[in-house]
Amino acid sequence: MPATPPEELKNPAEERALFRARAGVAAALVVAALAGVAGRAAYLQIHKYQHFATRSQDxxxxxxxxxxxxxxxxxxxxxxxxxxxxxxxxxxxxSEVGRRMDAARWNALLDRLSQWVEIPEADRGRFHRERLRKRPFQPITLRFNLSDEEVARFAVHQYAFPGVQVVAxxxxxxxxxxxxxxxxxxxxxxxxxxxxxxxxxxxxxxxxxxxxxxxxxxxxxxxxxxxxxxxxxxxxxxxxxxxxxxxxxxxxxxxxLSLDMGLQAVAEQALGAHTGAVVAIEPSTGDVLALVSKPTYDPNAFVNGISAQAYRALLTDPDRPLFNRALAGRYPPGSTIKPFMGLAGLQMGVITPEKTIWAGPYFKLPNSKRKYRDWKRGGHGKVNLHKSIVQSCDVYFYDLAYRMGIDRIHDFLSAFGFGHRLGIDATGESPGLLPSRSWKQGARGVAWFPGDTVNVGIGQGFLLATPLQLASAAATIATRGKRFRPRLVRAVRRPGSSEFEPLAPEPLPPVVLRDPVYWDVIVEAMKDVTRKRNGTAWRIGRDAPYTIAAKTGTAQVFGLKENQKYDPSKLHRRLHDHALFIAFAPAEDPQIAVAVVVEHGGHGGSAAGPVARAVMDYHLLGRLPAPAAPAGEAVVARR
Amino acid sequence: MRPFEQALHHGVENPLLRVARLDWPLFVAVLLVAGLGLLVLYSASGGDLGLVKRQSLRLLLGLGLLLAVAQVPADRLRLWSPWIYSAGLLLLVWVDVAGVIGKGAQRWLDLGVIRFQPSEIMKLGVPMMVAWYFADRPLPPRLRELAVAALMVVVPAALIARQPDLGTAVLVGAAGVFVIFLAGVGWRLIAALGALGLGAAPVLWHFMHDYQRRRVLTLLDPESDPMGAGYHIIQSEIAIGSGGLYGKGWTNGTQSQLDFLPERSTDFIFAVFGEEFGFLGVLALLVLYGFIVLRGLYIATQAQDTYARLLAGALSLSFFVYCFVNMGMVSGILPVVGVPLPLISYGGTSMVTLMTAFGMLMSIHSHRRLLAR
The missing domain is CATH 3.90.1310.10 (Penicillin-binding protein 2a (Domain 2))
Structure with missing residues (x-):
């Protein structure tokens, strides 16, 4: 009961009427408010339906x-x-492992897992970082590259690890x-x-x-x-x-690919323990049959990211395995440049095939005391172009180069691809270096001296070529001037097709000579390099069932003083000369052109030649050459 | 005799009604909404039968409570009113002093076995108390009585707002204010209070918590913070709007089934409903809710004493406010406050309060004396 009695009497009828009026007002407000909600719903669901339907779909x-x-x-x-x-x-x-996990529990779980699949510390750290960053339903990789054994071991115990799975x-x-x-x-x-x-x-x-x-x-x-x-x-x-x-x-x-993995293996094996490069090209197409750069490394280590330690080991390896010698190695071509120099001389009319000169023990520029020595102490005597190539006479080419001049040499060699990237369908190709007057002025800030030209005449000095360029240039002699872009891919099988569709060889601008006979002059000389007893690669060709046109080369790594004598026994191995060899065979119908560089291998004929021979034998005969002749036979070191 | 009085007489003749003391139209409407609620809940929970079962159990218990309360004559309710109010007030003070921290606010009272919110009691306690106060006084009330009544409302509302639970404070306050309004307070006073309220808005803004201000600002421009405060309202508008006229179909609402909609089985279940049943479904639900409120108001007009009248009216209007605040919030016309959709949202606390209130309405309707006092 109320604490205080009413002071006035209540009027039930009046109060009732008052209440009804108020209830009526309330009811009206209720209906209006509900109508407002209905109106809002109509606005959202009918008027703006398209808008919200789209957003819901998005x-x-x-x-x-x-x-x-x-x-x-x-x-x-x-x-x-x-x-x-x-x-x-x-x-x-x-999210499938459990809700109440903390670092300690995760570690306990990883410890239990490690009984079956080892999870190294580095992977654990990555797991904890990803765990905090990712959403709980996103899977986190605990280990990459499980071995079959690990997969099997885990499969047996998987029931104990909900939320952990092996994914392929x-x-x-x-x-x-x-x-x-x-x-x-x-x-x-x-x-x-x-x-x-x-x-x-x-x-x-x-x-x-x-x-x-x-x-x-x-x-x-x-x-x-x-x-x-x-x-x-x-x-x-x-x-x-x-x-x-x-x-x-x-x-x-x-x-x-145009590569033949069998040939590749033969070339690698033939190089033995040497570092170096082998490039073999099919002259009629530009197909690269073998492309070897030694040492190699395992590309599989790089696919999922190589460890810093392993990468550092590769980087600091003194043999530089990461360096692609076949495409980017720049070597002085040495005497392998001589056939091209000969062609240049013939083309320019500076020499004729018959013309002879007296080749003494050295060459001297007019008005100069500097002696440019021949590799043969006594000199070659009376030589023509043919003999100069077969015996690799230096003095003949010193003289020839001096008379042609660097500008004409530059333009002629350029047509063979020296100094240019050939455009092989891989990465890392180097243009080498084909020097010219303007190049030296720009790059070195020094004028071109006639002596520079003399060195270029025997493939030394500033001239640098890659093994790919040497192989391609050899192939150009083999095809009598026809050139093709060297390629690693010869056919493509597009999705939906069951056949490989061969790609047409891509011709490069050919080398055209005044008289095509000049090609024969040079090829005959190169054939005699391996055919004649006094040829620098006589040992390479003497028992071959096919004719080989070749040229040996030796590139100096270590600059000798004018009167110094090269004595390998007194030099560190890394200062030994590079051995080079270019060849194509069969000389009458060339199927393969090869360039070999054996770093610090010494003489081109004896170190690089056998590698080229092995490659050509495998390609032309389908077998490896017979074991080398016993070492008893005296061989004069020839360059 | 008026038609409803005839119906009344028939009602009294009906033995079942006499035993159960139920108002059948109201009871059926409540059952319809609750049944619809279970259906939506099944969809909103992503087909969680366990959850639906738990809610069904609560509904059954709630109906039992309704039935029990319906047996208590309104006169007895009136006698209990001051005691219930006082107990509620004491509990609120206790919560203020010793309440445990839950959800960042002191709302829950831990009684060892159960934890409950004393503010929930006041949703019924305040209107009961004010109705009790006006019951024997001549109406419309005079200014002094109004002041006393206002104090009865403001004290618990302020205590609840301090927790802080502005939503419940507003609802409790509204329940009390409805009694005062129905008691016949003068229109001029109402207008004056309205003006005062508008003037006080900036002051109120000053005392609001940051999260409360953010909610108001978010209402004005939800896109200003789409991944934060605006996320709820944007997603729920997308849900409702993409339902279109006919809806995406039961359990086919992509917004709700794919978790875009937050709190979809509790406060935002109306968005699930709108998405899956479309505008037509929303209209049907509004009609059902409207029927329940109007039926409650009708019961109030038929009540024979002031206490019963005021209480029935205030409870009906409170129910309406719950519906309106929730639907208004979910459809983006009111700020986000944690108010469940009556009879549909998952949860037990509001079920107890609602069923008790419906029980009171039924009791008021079925315990009328045939002669006016």
């Missing part, structure tokens, strides 16, 4: 890129050299490892910089790897393929729930 549907499988690479005989292999990763999805992903693998690293190259994880340089970054949105070197990089556009699209339904956390529709990716094209 919310739930996401377009996801599906990476295309990368094209495979085969050698010319169909031997796989770059393949996609499933590699096993151990992944953990935190396609990864690039190079079964020939080092044999293809300097030609095919390798892929690696896409870097931020590469991503920005892409013309069509959306095509890579699902891809993790990109060609980093070699054919893998040069033919990236062919190999990569086109990313597919998936319209997937996602929830608010971005987790994919189901695929609504799909546009499948278009796989990358498969490539058929």
């Amino acid at each position: 919310n739930r549907v996401r377009v996801v890129a599906v990476p295309p499988p990368r094209g495979l690479i085969y050698d010319r005989n169909g031997v796989a050299v770059a393949v996609n292999l499933p590699s096993y990763r151990l992944e953990l999805t935190p 992903r396609l990864g690039r693998h190079y079964p020939r490892a080092g044999a293809t690293v300097h030609s095919v190259g390798y892929v690696g994880r896409i870097s931020e910089k590469e991503l920005q340089a892409l013309e069509e970054p959306q095509n890579y949105s699902g891809s993790s790897h990109i060609g980093k070197t070699g054919v893998e990089k040069y033919h990236e556009a062919l190999l990569h393929g086109r990313a597919g699209l998936q319209h997937v339904e996602i929830n608010a956390q971005g987790r994919v729930l189901r695929v609504l529709d799909e546009e499948p990716p278009e796989p990358g094209a498969d490539l058929l």
Whole structure:
């Protein structure tokens, strides 16, 4: 009961009427307010329906890129050299492991896992970093590249590790490892910089790897393929729930290389323990049959990121395995330049095939005391062009070069590809160095001296060529001037096609001589290099069932003083001369042109020649040369 | 005799009604909404039958409570009113002093076995108390009585606002204010208070917490912070809007099924409803809610004493306010406050309060004396 009695009497009828009036007002307000909600609903659901329907669709549907499988690479005989292999990763999805996890519990779990699959400290650190950064339903990779044994061991104990699974992903693998690293190259994880340089970054949105070197990089556009699209339904956390529709990716094209892995192996083996390079070219097409740079390294280590330690070891290796000698190695061509010098002299009319000179022990420029020595102490006596090539007479070419002058030499050698990148379909090709008056003035700031020209005459001085250029130039003599762009890929199998479609050889501007007979003069001389007893490579050709046209060369690494004598026994190995050899065979119908550089190998004929012979034998005869003749036979060191 | 009085007589004749003391139209409407609620809840929870089962159990318990309260004559409720109010007030003070921190605010009282919110009691306690105060006084009330009534409302509302739980404070305050309004306070006073309220808005703004200010600002421009404060309201508008006229169909709402909609089985369940059942579904729900409120007001007009009248009216209008505040918030015309959608949102606390209130309405309707006092 109320604490204080009413002071006035209540009037029930009046109060009731008052209440009804108020209730009526309230009811009206209620109806109005509900109508307001209805109006709001009508505005959202009818007036702005299209707008919200679109936004709802945008919310739930996401377009996801599906990476295309990368094209495979085969050698010319169909031997796989770059393949996609499933590699096993151990992944953990935190949301499926448990809710109340902390660092200590995660570590305990990793410890338990380590009983079966070792998880190194570095991977643990990465796991903890990713765990804090990623959403709990996103899987985190605990280990890459599980071995079959590890996969099997984990499979047995998987029941004890909910949320941990072995996942197979396609990864690039190079079964020939080092044999293809300097030609095919390798892929690696896409870097931020590469991503920005892409013309069509959306095509890579699902891809993790990109060609980093070699054919893998040069033919990236062919190999990569086109990313597919998936319209997937996602929830608010971005987790994919189901695929609504799909546009499948278009796989990358498969490539058929011009390389012959058998030949490649023969060349590598023939080089033995030496560092150096071998390039073999099919003269009629430009097909690169072998491309060897030794030492090699394993490209597979680079695919998923090489450890800093292993990379440092490669970088600091004194033999520089990362250096692609075949394409980027710049060597003084030495006497291998002489056939080209001879052609130049004939073309310019500075010499004739018959013209002879007296070649003494040295050459002297007029009004100069500087002696340019011949390798043969007593000199060669009376020589013509033919004899000068066969015996590799230096004095003849000192004289010839001096008379032609550097400008004319530059222009003529340039037509063979010296001083230019030939445009091989790989990366890292060097243009070498074809010196000229203007080059020296620009690069060195010093005028060209006649003595510089004299040195160029025997392939020394400023002239530098790559093994690829030497092989290509040899092939140009073999084809009597026809030139082709050297290529590593000869056929392409595009997606959807079952056949490899051969690519047409790409001609380069040919070398045209005044009189084609000059070609024969030089080829005959090169044949006699291996055929004649006094040829510098007589040992290379004497038991060959086919004729070899060749030229030996020796490149000085260590500059000798004018009167010093080269004595290998007194010099460190790294200061020994490089041995060079160019050849093509059979001389009448050339199938293969070879350039060999054996670093610090000494004499071209004895160190580089056998390598070229092995390569030519394997290619032409399908077998290796018979074991070398016993060392008892006295051989005069010839250059 | 008027038609409703005839119906009344029939009602009393009905033995079942006499035993259960139920108002069938109201009861059926409540059951309809609650049933619809379970259906939506099943969809909103992503097909979690366990959750639906738990809610069904609460609904059953709530109906039991409704039935029990319906048996208590309104006169007895009136006698209990000051005691319930005082107990609620004491508990609020206790919470203020010793309440445990829950969700960043002191709302819960830990009784060892159960934790509950004393503010929930005041949703019923305040209107009961004010109705009790006006029951034997002549109406419309005079200024002094109004002041006393206002104090009865403001003290608990202020205590709740201090927790801080502005949403509940407003609801509790509203329940009390409805009693005062229905008691017949003069229109001029109402207008004056309204003006005062508008003038006090900046002062109120000054005393608001940051999160409360943010909610108001977010209402004005949700897109200003789409991933933060605006996220709830943007997603719920997308859900409702994309439902269109007919809706996406039960359990087919992408906004709700794919987790874009936050709190979709509790405060934002109206958005699930709008998305899956469309504008037509929303209209149907509004009609049901409107029917319940109007039926409650009708019961109030039929009540025979001041206490019953005021209480029934205030409870009906409170129910309306719960509906309106929730739907207004979810559809983006009111700021975000944590108010569940009556009879549909998942949760037990509001179910207890609501069912008790409906029980009181039924009791008021079924315990009328046939002769006016």
